[in-house]
Every structure is written in C-alpha cells, then in structure tokens.
Amino acid sequence: MFSKIFIILLMFINPQLIAAPMSYKGSITTMGEASKHFSKVESNYALTGKDSIGIKAFKLKGDGYDVYGEGLFYLKRLMRVNEIESQTNLWLFTESGQVSVKKNSRNNDHFYLSPKIQFDYETRRIYAMTSHQILRVQHDNFDTTKAKAGFSFHKTEYNETQPWFILELIHTNSMSKKLEIIPTIRLINKALYLEAGVSTDGNPKLHLMHTF
C-alpha cells in the first residue's frame, strides 16, 4: 500500500522530467528507468543550483533475488567545470530508506544507506558517464557500476530533436555475473527525452521523459 502511494506521489509532483540528476534552483526533476533487471522512479527538488533532496523507489531483479527499496536521498554537485563547449560534473548521492530482499522464499526488510558517486562529461556531440553505487544489505552486496558513452549524430538547435547513440554497460553484484551491454538510441529535445535500447542478451530497456 505504501509503495503504491509513494509511486502515485512521485507521479503527481512531477512538473518536469529531465535527463540530468538535478536541474536549476527551485525546480523539481523526476526520472524513471525500466529494464529487466533494474527499475526506478525518483523525484528531487533543487534547494540550490548544487543541492537537491528527493524521494526514490527502485527494484532489482536477478539471480533469484527480488530487491525492492524506497527511500530519501540528498544529491550534491561536488564539482562542475563549465567550459565554452563542454561541461564536466562530479555528483554525490546519499540515499537511505527501507529495502526488502527476497530470495529462496526468504523475505527480509532492512534499513539501508547507499552512497553513489557519478562523474560525467558532455559536449554538444560527445557524452560520457561513469558511476558506482554501494548498496549492502546485511551479507548481500548489490553494488552497481555503470558506464555510458556515446555521440550525437549531429548538432541541433535549441528547439530541434537531437539524436544520440549511447552504449551503456551495467554490472550489479549478486544480480548477474555478466556485464550487461545495452546499445541505445537517445532522442532529446527541450520537451521530450526518449531512450530505447536492447541489451546484447535481448532484454529491452526504455526510458521516456517529458517536460511539462
């Protein structure tokens, strides 16, 4: 019941959906992601141009595990280097809440504390990102390492749709021994964000966002 209320709440406080972890001061940013092994929805409010607080629900599935969590997080932009043609960022997420871990008919609820560090670099034509999240629940290790890199097919004006090719690599401990490789097409314009891909194992991933 709490989970449904949480997700409905996320949907209703959702005036803006964007790709970056947070937006400008006073804005509310909501993101969603869904794939076979990982789904999440989160929303944050930017207290300043560098800090935001948010709520999040996520699900991990694989290798006999079903992990479901709900929590609050604080996002801090530790560093940004703005050059005329590029932007470089270092982000720190600190998240905590309640997580439910199911395996072999066991079902345990726990408090969790999960830090994540993310580094990204972007120009009008190139995008690269790497992140590492630590998530430990008693003796289970669900740390996730992610990397994304790609290029835009061409530059676009502010109001035009910009197409990108992005290659995504994900590995989550305890979920799979394999590295998940997902070639993705990303389309961005100022109002719409669509990311769609199929992993090399044939699992689809879809990411649709819109700005209201």
Place this chain on the structure above:
Amino acid sequence: MKKILLILLFTLHSVAMAQTQKIEVMGMVCAFCAQGIEKSLKSLDQVNDVYVNLDNYFVIVDSNSNNGVQDEILTKIIVDAGYDVKSIQVINDSVALIRAKYENK
C-alpha cells in the same frame, strides 16, 4: 489623425523603453539543461522574450525596461541554473531579429 499620433507615440515609447542583452554562457551544451535558463529568465516581470542559441553559446533577453535586467540578476539566474557567464552586453538587435537570423540560415 489624433489616434495615429497616439499610436505612433506609444510605439516609439515602447521601442525606446526596450533593451536587449546578450549573455555568453559557459557549459550550455544541451537543450534539456538550458531550459532552466529560459524558464527562469521568462519568469522575470521585465523580460519580454528569450532566445537560446546552443551553437553559439549565447542567450538573448528582451526586456521592457530601458535599463535592461541588472547584470547581477542575469548572472545569478545563469549560475543557479548551473552555468557560468562569460560576458553580458547590450546589443541593438531584438530577440525576434536574432531568432530570424539564426533560424533562417
């Protein structure tokens, strides 16, 4: 005749009151992010129109004040959106003219 004179005076007054500023922005590489700048600038009472140009890294602001928007306010908006300001200058062309120039290339 009196009406025409009044309209002419009103138009001239509006033109005289308006000012356009060009802001060169550092780090403005994607449209999603640049929306923050556009929305924040448009929320100012004295701002009539805003034009964002990603290719040339600038934002143009039309205001209904003959002094324009204070540089400190423009800088704060850009910085709060996550970017840095390289320069701010007053220019003669309006947003409409500059938009037409770049979008009809």
